[in-house]
Amino acid sequence: MKTENVSRSVLAAGVGAVLAATALLYAPDFAPGLFDQGPPPPPGPADRAVLAANAGAQASLPDLAALIGDREKWLKTHPADEASWAVLGTAYVERGTRLADVTYYPRAERALKRSLAVRPAARGNLDAQLGLAALANARGDWRTARRWGEAVRKEEPKRWSAYPPLIDAYNGLGDYKAAQKALADLEELHSGGAVSARAAQMYRDRGWREDASAAASDAVAQAETGAEKAAAFARLGDLAWERGEPAEAVEQYRSALRLVPEHGPSLAGRARALAALGRTEAAMVDYRAALARLPRPELVLEAGELYESLGLDGDARTQYEQLRTRPWVGAEVVLGLFEADHGDPAAAVRRLKAEWARGHRSVQVADALGWALFRSGEPKEALEYAKRATDEGLRSALFSYHRGEIERAVQAYGPARRHLAEALRINPAFSPLLAPKARESVAALGDPPDELPKELRPEPAPSAAPAAPVRSGPPVRSEPPVRSEPPVRSESPGAAKPAAEARQPR
Known part of the structure; x- marks a missing residue:
């Protein structure tokens, strides 16, 4: 199936890291003298969400909902609390990401901008800026996320919560060296x-x-x-x-x-x-x-393709119609692959080329764009993107399958055979629709030829003497073999002795 699933779960962890930074500023109010009366009561749901965030952990969804309700209630009577606006906005982002509910994102944007209105970025409102970085990542706007994250890092390089949104942004842009450097910095500042x-x-x-x-x-x-x-x-x-x-x-x-x-x-x-x-x-x-x-577009596509592979065409069409009609956010790769395989490949090319032009040059975009170009009849142009997707290091059965089919189309049969077989070796069931096609393609290509390709064959050894010309005319009668005479021994002093005589048969 056509997804790379680790990235989304890690993105949610990144939002949680941002929430940790803002939640540090929120502490529940305790009644005076409470601690003189014995141990404090156990934390409630909102407090548990704050404690989890402060540890860099992921809060439960019910606790996160309680934190949102708590801050909404507080801000009705304390609208000038910029820290609570930042907590609320970032919590909206995390809940929207974990539920795949994009209706939370406009609410998050309003809350975070309200925080900046109370205390602008120029006056050091880093928490709202990190919340906006997390929001941009959730929307697939990697450049904006990078801008907010780098601004916070410049202002406070030791703030560990600045690095998770930066890692997401760099990965989305295809800047993997910067992402690796940001991870190294994060590991020096934080653990868990x-x-x-x-x-x-x-x-x-x-x-x-x-x-x-x-x-x-x-x-x-x-x-x-x-x-x-x-x-x-x-x-x-x-x-x-x-x-x-x-x-x-x-x-x-x-x-x-x-x-x-x-x-x-x-x-x-x-x-x-x-x-x-x-x-x-x-x-x-x-x-x-x-x-x-979790109505994410990649899951809708997976379910549709499973139904199609089972001959449940009506159920498959229902899933595909959702992909065409729902207002998805940050789903250009999934929608491009869907159009390439089940809709309009030319439209997929336009969509993904626009994404590439925005600077979103991850291996996922490269793979999807290459496949869309191939499906629209441009295999030579497609191959450059397919190579970029597979050469970065990620071992993806889908990427290898796409590259193999593109190479097959340009008659690069050796590389095609290798990449199609590699796809099945990585994951023999990577897609209910495409894995069977990969097996068919490998069978159609057959075994590699026994002889080496022309460019790898050794040069023939030079002949010691030119071959005798072929004699034309009537065949010549074979004569019986003639016994050779022994060579004449040289009488001159110091001459080499003759080699032993080779006996000829009569």
């Missing part, structure tokens, strides 16, 4: 599950699978809350799925769902893995549950 999660993403994007799994396991061990631990297990499931290990992926998603029974990313991941195991009825049940809680 959120940092290990980002390290897992970075290792995975570079193709270091064992390191990615180790870092993801660290994120599970370091998780501060049930929500954060569930996200960490889901990340391990995603990595197992991408390695072509669906049974292992199912177990990791089950661990996440035991902690958070309605965890949308884990329901979607388990659906994907169950489909790969041939358990399509259970997969469809999980997809329906996932989409009810």
